[in-house]
Amino acid sequence: VTVIRVAGELELGQADALLAPLRATAADDAPVVLDLSGVTFIDSTGLRALLDAHARLERLVVAAPPGSPVETLLSLTGLDDVLTVRPDVDAALADAA
Amino acid sequence: MSPDHLTDEALVTRVARGDRGALEALHVRHRPVLHRVAASVAGPDGAEDVLQDAFLAVWFRAGQFDPARGNVRGWLKGLVRNRAIDAVRRNESERRRRDLAGRESEREPDRDPVGELVEGTQRAAVLRAAIEGLPRDQYRVLDLAYYLGLSQASIAQVLGCPLGTVKGRARLGLTRLRTELDEVA
DSSP states (O other): OEEEEEEEEEOTTHHHHHHHHHHHHHTTTOOEEEEEEEEEEEOHHHHHHHHHHHHHSSOEEEEOOTTSHHHHHHHHHTGGGTSEEESSHHHHHHHHO | OOGGGSOHHHHHHHHHTTOHHHHHHHHHHHHHHHHHHHHHHHOHHHHHHHHHHHHHHHHHHGGGOOGGGOOHHHHHHHHHHHHHHHHHHHHHHHHHHHHHHHHHHHSOTTOOHHHHHHHHHHHHHHHHHHHHTSOHHHHHHHHHHHTSOOOHHHHHHHHTSOHHHHHHHHHHHHHHHHHHHHHHO
16 A cells, blocks of 8 residues: 655645655556545645546545544535545555555 | 309319319318318328419319310310329428528538637647746646636635635635736737
């Protein structure tokens, strides 16, 4: 399982920065845990990048604590039904393995 | 003498003089065969209209009947057949006109779907660039509102700020956006 941690504001052009390591990971088909617990804001481009990663990867589990900006936005947009979201990295790892 | 006992020719002569009873007698006598003629051309639904039209013609044109060119029944059948053909042509023409009108209304004049798509995409790109160019707090509100469809209350929840702040940022952002897009246009 590959764990990728992204922190800070995930918006505008920064979505590409998220996609770059995911693209590299996609090549070896390993499950990916994307730890977004340190993300303070995510916009529509960030969510699009997440969905893109979800489509490319064999298995993607997002770690985002309840009430965090990412979890709140995924929940409000209904994307928590599309993506696999777990409250922390440990739970995500257990799910991805 | 009751019109019913008169010959067809005598009835037509009376009709030419304005005798409604004679017209009625002609109608009763020949209606079955004339209805069949009308229905064979105009169809059962159109036959009655054709007959009414034909007997109207008989009323006004009875004076034109010429026994030398055939009997009354033949003359009546000719009148009915011609009117039935006219009725079919009228219906066909009306149907074509409606079809054409339908197609015309579906096809907007001078429509250019590819051009519209390109133009729409260009407009969307210009709008997106303008939104991204807004101050960050205004950008976030408008991005969440227009690209993710969130309500202002939800945006307040995401951003962790009061609803009034979201409203204020949305207002400022939209005002600024309007000004910038007006300049582009």
